[in-house]
Amino acid sequence: MKKASKISSPAKTGRTQHLMRGRRLEYFTLGWNMVEAAVAIGAGVLAGSIALIGFGVDSLIESFSGAILLWRLASPAHDESREQVARRLVGVSLFLLAAYVCFEAIKSLVAGDQPEASIVGILLAAVSLIVMPLLARAKRRVAAAITSQALVADSRQTDICAYLSAILLGGLVLNALFGWWWADPVAALIMVPIIAREGFEAWQGEECEECH
Incomplete structure (x- = not known):
């Protein structure tokens, strides 16, 4: 018994x-996401940019996901029931994100809103585009070590944040340089099915290679 304990x-x-x-x-x-949300929403309000405001709300949902995972990681043992609840809550947050992005993108296109150029928004999106992939990769490494599907799902949401950062950056730059205000809502609509699919996978708890 002592030998087993040592092992x-x-x-x-x-x-x-x-x-x-x-x-x-x-x-x-x-x-990160609380600061990002404050900066994005503030800059979005000043510039009249729905994309920036939506990006800020996305950051708030990311914060919700992070809080869920902190609750999950509070358990030192692998608790299947806690894991399932955490995984499904992450899935719900992804569904909410997909719905919000879709709503805001359509609203922006229909209204024909033309936001002002936002240097703060461009810088924020550029920095986020660098930080988010690194953060997602680090989460996947930990998820593989503790076999946590919930953390893998959260890392996917972080990946989505990086995708949205790229979309936001492209939209803001195109608007600033050429006045193409419609660029980011169109790109955001393309992202909606990807976000929804990730939410479905998180809800279902599909296995992935990183978990083994």
């Missing part, structure tokens, strides 16, 4: 370390 101890220690790293990543996600 299992390093594994438990390793899992604890991965859980701590996962929590740090989620704390960073929360902090």
Whole structure:
């Protein structure tokens, strides 16, 4: 029994370390997205940009996802019931994100709103486009170590945030340079089915290679 305890101890220690790293990543996600939301919504209101405001709301949903994962990672053991609830809540947040992006994109196209150029928005989108893929990759590494589908789902949502950053950046730059106000809502509509699919996969708890 003592020998088994010695063998299992390093594994438990390793899992604890991965859980701590996962929590740090989620704390960073929360902090980043709260700042990002404040800057994006503020800049969006000043410029009259629905895309920027929508991006800020996306950041708030990301914060919700991060809070869910912090709750999930509070358990040192692999709790299947906690994992399932966390995974489905992440799925719901993705569905909400898809619905919001779709609504705002259509609203922008129908209204023909022409926002002013936003240098702050362009800089924010550019920085987010760099940070989000790195954050998503780090989350997937931890998810593989602790076999957490919920964390994988959250990393996918972080990937989506990077995609939306690219869309936002393209839309803001095209609007600033050429006055093509319609560019980002059209691109956002293209992203909607991708976001919805990821939400469905998170809800269903589909297995992925990173989890094994």
